[in-house]
Amino acid sequence: MKADPAVQRRLLDLAEVDAELSRVAHRRRTxxxxxxxxxxxxxxxxxxxxxxxxxxxxxxxxxxxxxxxxxxxxxxxxxxxxxxxxxxxxxxxxxxxxxxxxxxxxxxxxxxxxxxxxxxxxxxxxxxxxxxxxxxxxxxxxxxxxxxxxxxxxxxxxxxxxxxxxxxxxxxxxKQFPENLLALYERVRAHKGIGAALLRSRRCGACRIEQDRSVLSRLREAAADEVVQCDECGAIMVRTPESGL
Structure with a gap:
């Protein structure tokens, strides 16, 4: 799946909103x-x-x-x-x-x-x-x-x-996201709790697991507009200069 890198980065804002909504729901229950x-x-x-x-x-x-x-x-x-x-x-x-x-x-x-x-x-x-x-x-x-x-x-x-x-x-x-990208995000979030996260210092921001060498090699070779997912948790990994690739 392809998506403009800037659009992918906006997924982080959406994930932040969803995290806050999840905290509100948890707070309401507890x-x-x-x-x-x-x-x-x-x-x-x-x-x-x-x-x-x-x-x-x-x-x-x-x-x-x-x-x-x-x-x-x-x-x-x-x-x-x-x-x-x-x-x-x-x-x-x-x-x-x-x-x-x-x-x-x-x-x-x-x-x-x-x-x-x-x-x-x-x-x-x-x-x-x-x-x-x-x-x-x-x-x-x-x-x-x-x-x-x-x-x-x-x-x-x-x-x-x-x-x-x-x-x-x-x-x-x-409304800022293509339907296929949003559908993937929502599907992952429904199953794993977090739909997208920043890949920072070679770690997935969702599951906090450091990616191994083979995965990092694949990520380096992937096009900037390629939508990539964590092999461990399935979250969309948004790549930025902080990713350490």
Whole structure:
């Protein structure tokens, strides 16, 4: 294949644009914010689960406290009725003894219930502190997630800007090349990643391999407009005074 040496040299500009586009694509796939967001999502889910657990425990304790308070109120109401009956003076000796015994039992029951209630309220107070701590942790995790997402979006926007600009440059540059030369370049790039590179100091700029003597001899004999490719990687080798031929 033949192509004007100046046209071949312009392939290096195209290859530089393609290298930048490849770096943009790689950067887009490997943004550190992506991994950070994945970790933030895991932390967020864990903190959400933790909050649900302590809120469930708090709800259970609140119901227990309410039930205990209701039972204490019932005991107190029963005690008030018994004391009112005693105060009425309308009970006989036998019933009086029974009422006094029942009042003693109710007082002991009320004391036990109040002790249990105090323990429940102390536990609830501790769990309320856990709930506040869990909510603060969740807020912090949500903030971290939002920050990471914001930084990711900014980075992606920057990359998109570069991609758009350089893709437009590439579209204009493609028009400078003969169809057969561009087709060869694109085919090699699709398979090897680099379509063309400078032959510098006898090394292929794509694979960095130094050409052996037989290849160098062939390159010296090749016409200036001959399109040559690296035997190792297939990239079009652009020859200039830097090639060392």
């Amino acid at each position: 943004l550190p914010e992506i991994a950070e967001i994945a970790e933030a999502e895991k932390d967020l889910r864990a903190r959400q689960d933790a909050l649900v657990r302590v809120e469930t425990t708090l709800g259970d304790l609140s119901r227990d406290v309410k039930r205990q308070e209701t039972e204490i109120d019932q005991v107190r109401a029963r005690e008030d009725r018994d004391r009112a009956l005693l105060a009425s003076g309308s009970v006989g000796a036998k019933q009086l003894t029974e009422l006094e015994h029942e009042l003693g039992t109710l007082q002991r029951r009320q004391g036990a219930l109040e002790d249990d209630l105090l323990e429940l309220m102390e536990r609830r107070e501790a769990i309320e502190a856990d709930v506040q701590h869990a909510r603060a942790g969740l807020d912090k995790a949500q903030q971290a997630m939002g920050d990471a997402q914001h930084r990711r979006d900014e980075a992606l926007a920057d990359l998109e800007s570069v991609d758009t600009r350089r893709s437009a440059d590439r579209a204009l540059m493609q």
